[in-house]
Amino acid sequence: MRYIPNSPAEQADLLREVGVASVDDLFATVPREVFRKSPPPLAPPMSEVELRRDLGALAAKNAAATCYASFLGAGLYPHHSPAFVSQLLLRGEFLTSYTPYQPEVSQGTLTAIWEFQSHVALLTGLDVANASMYEGASALVEAFLMAERLTKKRTRVVVSKTVHPEYLATLRTYLAYLGLEIVEVPAGSDGVTNPAALAAAVDDETIAVAVQSPNVFGLVEDWSVAAEAAHAKGALAIGVVNEMFSLALLKPPGEAGIDIACGEAASFGLPASFGGPLVGFLACRDGFKRQIPGRLAGRLETPDGPVFALTLSTREQHIRREKATSNICTNQGLFALAATMTLTALGKHGLRETALLCLSKSEYLKAGIGKLGTGKFAVAFPGATFNEFALRCGPPVEEVLSALEKAQILGGVPFTRLAPGSGEHEDLLLVATTERNRREDLDRYLDVLKGF
Amino acid sequence: MSSYPDDRLYSESHEWIRVEGDTATIGITDHAQKELGDVVFVELPDLGEIFDEGQEFGTIESVKAVSELFLPVAGEIVEVNKGLVDEPNAVNEDPHGDGWLVKVKVTSDDALNGLMNAAAYEKFVEEEAKA
Amino acid sequence: MSDHGHLASPAPDASRLDRRRGSSSIFDASRPGRRGVLLPPLDVPGADPEALFGALHRTEVAGEVEASEVDAIRHFTRLSQKNMSIDANLYPLGSCTMKHNPRINEEIARLAGFAEVHPYTPGHLSQGALELIARLEAALIALTGFARITFQPSAGANGELAGCLMIRAAHVKAGAPRKYVLVPDSAHGTNPASAHFAGYEVKELPSTPRGTLDPADLEKKMTDEVAAVMITVPNTLGVFEENILEVTRIVHAKGGYVYLDGANFNAFVGKIRPADMGVDVMHMNLHKTFSTPHGGGGPGAGPVGVGAALVPFLPVPTVEPEGTGFRLDFDHPDSIGRMRTFYGNFGVLVRALTYILSYGQEIGEVAENAVLNANYLRKKLAPFYHLKYDAPSYHEVVFDDKLQAARGVHNIDVAKRLMDYGFHPPTMSFPLIVPGALMIEPTESEPIEELDAFADAMIAIAREAEESPELVTSAPHVTPVGRIDEALLAREASKAGSFAPVLRAPVRRS
Numbered sequence A: 001m002r003y004i005p006n007s008p009a010e011q012a013d014l015l016r017e018v019g020v021a022s023v024d025d026l027f028a029t030v031p032r033e034v035f036r037k038s039p040p041p042l043a044p045p046m047s048e049v050e051l052r053r054d055l056g057a058l059a060a061k062n063a064a065a066t067c068y069a070s071f072l073g074a075g076l077y078p079h080h081s082p083a084f085v086s087q088l089l090l091r092g093e094f095l096t097s098y099t100p101y102q103p104e105v106s107q108g109t110l111t112a113i114w115e116f117q118s119h120v121a122l123l124t125g126l127d128v129a130n131a132s133m134y135e136g137a138s139a140l141v142e143a144f145l146m147a148e149r150l151t152k153k154r155t156r157v158v159v160s161k162t163v164h165p166e167y168l169a170t171l172r173t174y175l176a177y178l179g180l181e182i183v184e185v186p187a188g189s190d191g192v193t194n195p196a197a198l199a200a201a202v203d204d205e206t207i208a209v210a211v212q213s214p215n216v217f218g219l220v221e222d223w224s225v226a227a228e229a230a231h232a233k234g235a236l237a238i239g240v241v242n243e244m245f246s247l248a249l250l251k252p253p254g255e256a257g258i259d260i261a262c263g264e265a266a267s268f269g270l271p272a273s274f275g276g277p278l279v280g281f282l283a284c285r286d287g288f289k290r291q292i293p294g295r296l297a298g299r300l301e302t303p304d305g306p307v308f309a310l311t312l313s314t315r316e317q318h319i320r321r322e323k324a325t326s327n328i329c330t331n332q333g334l335f336a337l338a339a340t341m342t343l344t345a346l347g348k349h350g351l352r353e354t355a356l357l358c359l360s361k362s363e364y365l366k367a368g369i370g371k372l373g374t375g376k377f378a379v380a381f382p383g384a385t386f387n388e389f390a391l392r393c394g395p396p397v398e399e400v401l402s403a404l405e406k407a408q409i410l411g412g413v414p415f416t417r418l419a420p421g422s423g424e425h426e427d428l429l430l431v432a433t434t435e436r437n438r439r440e441d442l443d444r445y446l447d448v449l450k451g452f
Numbered sequence B: 001m002s003s004y005p006d007d008r009l010y011s012e013s014h015e016w017i018r019v020e021g022d023t024a025t026i027g028i029t030d031h032a033q034k035e036l037g038d039v040v041f042v043e044l045p046d047l048g049e050i051f052d053e054g055q056e057f058g059t060i061e062s063v064k065a066v067s068e069l070f071l072p073v074a075g076e077i078v079e080v081n082k083g084l085v086d087e088p089n090a091v092n093e094d095p096h097g098d099g100w101l102v103k104v105k106v107t108s109d110d111a112l113n114g115l116m117n118a119a120a121y122e123k124f125v126e127e128e129a130k131a
Numbered sequence C: 001m002s003d004h005g006h007l008a009s010p011a012p013d014a015s016r017l018d019r020r021r022g023s024s025s026i027f028d029a030s031r032p033g034r035r036g037v038l039l040p041p042l043d044v045p046g047a048d049p050e051a052l053f054g055a056l057h058r059t060e061v062a063g064e065v066e067a068s069e070v071d072a073i074r075h076f077t078r079l080s081q082k083n084m085s086i087d088a089n090l091y092p093l094g095s096c097t098m099k100h101n102p103r104i105n106e107e108i109a110r111l112a113g114f115a116e117v118h119p120y121t122p123g124h125l126s127q128g129a130l131e132l133i134a135r136l137e138a139a140l141i142a143l144t145g146f147a148r149i150t151f152q153p154s155a156g157a158n159g160e161l162a163g164c165l166m167i168r169a170a171h172v173k174a175g176a177p178r179k180y181v182l183v184p185d186s187a188h189g190t191n192p193a194s195a196h197f198a199g200y201e202v203k204e205l206p207s208t209p210r211g212t213l214d215p216a217d218l219e220k221k222m223t224d225e226v227a228a229v230m231i232t233v234p235n236t237l238g239v240f241e242e243n244i245l246e247v248t249r250i251v252h253a254k255g256g257y258v259y260l261d262g263a264n265f266n267a268f269v270g271k272i273r274p275a276d277m278g279v280d281v282m283h284m285n286l287h288k289t290f291s292t293p294h295g296g297g298g299p300g301a302g303p304v305g306v307g308a309a310l311v312p313f314l315p316v317p318t319v320e321p322e323g324t325g326f327r328l329d330f331d332h333p334d335s336i337g338r339m340r341t342f343y344g345n346f347g348v349l350v351r352a353l354t355y356i357l358s359y360g361q362e363i364g365e366v367a368e369n370a371v372l373n374a375n376y377l378r379k380k381l382a383p384f385y386h387l388k389y390d391a392p393s394y395h396e397v398v399f400d401d402k403l404q405a406a407r408g409v410h411n412i413d414v415a416k417r418l419m420d421y422g423f424h425p426p427t428m429s430f431p432l433i434v435p436g437a438l439m440i441e442p443t444e445s446e447p448i449e450e451l452d453a454f455a456d457a458m459i460a461i462a463r464e465a466e467e468s469p470e471l472v473t474s475a476p477h478v479t480p481v482g483r484i485d486e487a488l489l490a491r492e493a494s495k496a497g498s499f500a501p502v503l504r505a506p507v508r509r510s
């Protein structure tokens, strides 16, 4: 019964109208040997009272970041979201509508998608952004596949190892059977992509070169390194961003020669939600837009004002099938809307000020670590960072984390968690700060470290 | 009354070709443009590209469909209709005139024998509609 | 303001007022100096980005919006009012399964213990999240009969890709990847696209006049070069593959795998376990069968179930029991790897489990009523709309515009006219084997009177198509905007600079 409005009597009326004796007659073309007469082995239906109790108990077994001072980032940075955002997201007109294929009855969603695209274009300094990708790692894959079509018949992709390891792992999965080779360029000892090593890895077979900034160690990379290395051989340059607030303070990829920017835009107020749903993005130069994956909302000025509709759709799977630019269909619509709402409320000034808060707190913590004087901890790399840095731990990382946990602090992400089994950087802890961290939290963090 | 000009030949994939000396102009027929609907984009080859007879040389798109374009003769592209970049709807408005697509230097005109004249093409379109 | 003059007149044109006030973007309405959030104070020394970043410092994001909270709320609320939604009306978009989205699901997913948990929270502090995934896996195994389920894929199409990659990995392990994937001509566009991105060449299988697969034809095409056949049950015509057991037998006999596109699982959930039909791998769109909201285009989740043969190739990580709890397991040497960051669209998983628990063992009623409602609409509309394939319908029925086209009225016109009657149009973009398709899927969550109102509207439009076709071809008439010239937009969008977030001069049809 739960969400089926028709009463049993009404269902019987419908059966009569349809002209069958029982509901099972509607399934007459199902081979009898697979048609099940008995109900599936599940529990009886649960009421809302029971659901709240049962699933509430599960939720209570998790450490909500709200109960701890959290320094977890490493690709997902939960920032504040204005209270109205989660409330407006519950409006049925947004929540319970489909992809806006019928623009006359979807101007709301379409306008918002166009705004999302515009925010992404402005932030990245590029011309065209799509309506969203699943999340950051698959967005990077799509960027490479797009570059492959644009460069035609080249066979190799080059990616810096300072890109998030889960992005690299995802890339390996998708490219495994497409006949494209992946060249991973190791980071220099300073934790940043080495320009000479990167340039040396690029040749006439190179499709594109990808770097990330801030990179997996939180270090700021210079986009022009990738752009120069790529363009010297006629390849494209891809810039990965997974902390979008950094773009309020750092030169955007599009202004530094990057051709395609992609990554994760969850920073704009999305709940962490154990890692999904998030919102990937992809933006590119105007000349590449016919190869962009996924949906695109366009804007048409009419005498009655602007109207919006999905456009350039012949790129997509529902029209071009196996020749489509991507197989993506359902994307992250509602969370692109959430990011758009957050960005609207933050605005130009709020963006910059939030970024400055993140940066200042991170700098404060780094300075504090520099002054510990115990010789047990150090900021691992000297380069500039935004809101995350790698902490080199003398004591085992797990011990450091448990000590912090006792002080109600989720102290960071062990590097080994990003690439399980790789054995790399076992002494590194990635520590991220946002506007949500207070000075008391930072001081408490430092006090715990001092205790080692 | 034929809607198809007599000064050219027609292919079963609905392209027309008008040969003058060793160059030929190619477009899609009025029937093809009607089937496709409002043309929104035409992707044409680069100058100097060489194609075999029957090879795909570009695509033409409406809002909800994409059609491949096939070259009725073997040849080298010597001119493309640049006007279509900004005014792709010329293909709808004047498919047999301003809406032409490419000009090629014909390298082999063997295939011309297999093409239809206006009357035969018109009949072909009628038959196709019945099928 | 001149608007006040209109208020005196008997009936201000509400739709025009609305049109003027709502449709422009927030970028057009931005006002210098406005701000929408108050940030916490800077309680540490302020860092100097200029000094830290030097030449890489950016001083502003030029063109970004400036708006107050009131501006933002008004803007987005007005935008919402321009959307149709399931909450307000029947939304019979075939294949998309626009069923009711229960609000308890939203409430549970928003509990801080789910929504505020970072994916890198240490295992001992995220046991509830891992247990949730394990419980959903057990529930889906109960409903499908598969050996394991992966939750990595972000949506249906992503599940298809994961499935094709697993199939490929299994063939590679057995010696050779094989070359082709067979896909029926009625399939959704994502099927051939996904097979392509797994490195396969796609070959099409023609449908019989009944709209189903032809086992004899399949027998011929199923060679040992074919890696898999991707089928949809019921297919996109709403027709059940009667010969499914024959089909799976033929494919297995040649060492191929059967991929089932589970987008239509809502037609048989609780009634048939796909593994019992010989299916080797199948994705489920949790945003269809399991009621998680489509949100104007996403998010979804596309968990994939596999039989024992494909288990070694599942993406990582999996969730495994450990002692009295659970852990993430990356140790699968034959795994295809990751499909994305973290562990899938967890928030969608929470909603889906909530939904499954709320039906429990009675979930078969979902399929029964989905099929019943679709058949009721079929019965009512069959005298008025052409049905190219008249085999029994399951959860959806695919009419076409053949009868109306004689009067110059096409499926798109019927669709736009439906909007005037307050209904969202059916799906028209596929199946490609039905020209002028009107694919109608009411779902189980529509009451009888809404079904009747929809049927009445469709019947009235059929009559209008006879009597005053121009009324239909010029529709919609009462929506926030009139029919949008998508061809003109596509041409404009093709030009350089067309996506810049700035106001431009109106474009008129040439």
Ligand SMILES: Cc1ncc(COP(=O)(O)O)c(C=O)c1O
Binding pocket: A328, A329, A330, C095, C096, C155, C156, C157, C158, C188, C190, C191, C232, C236, C261, C263, C264, C285, C300, C302
């Ligand atoms: C039959 C069918 N297959 C596959 C898909 C793709 O699923 P998704 O949109 O979740 O990627 C859809 C829905 O869009 C569908 O209707």
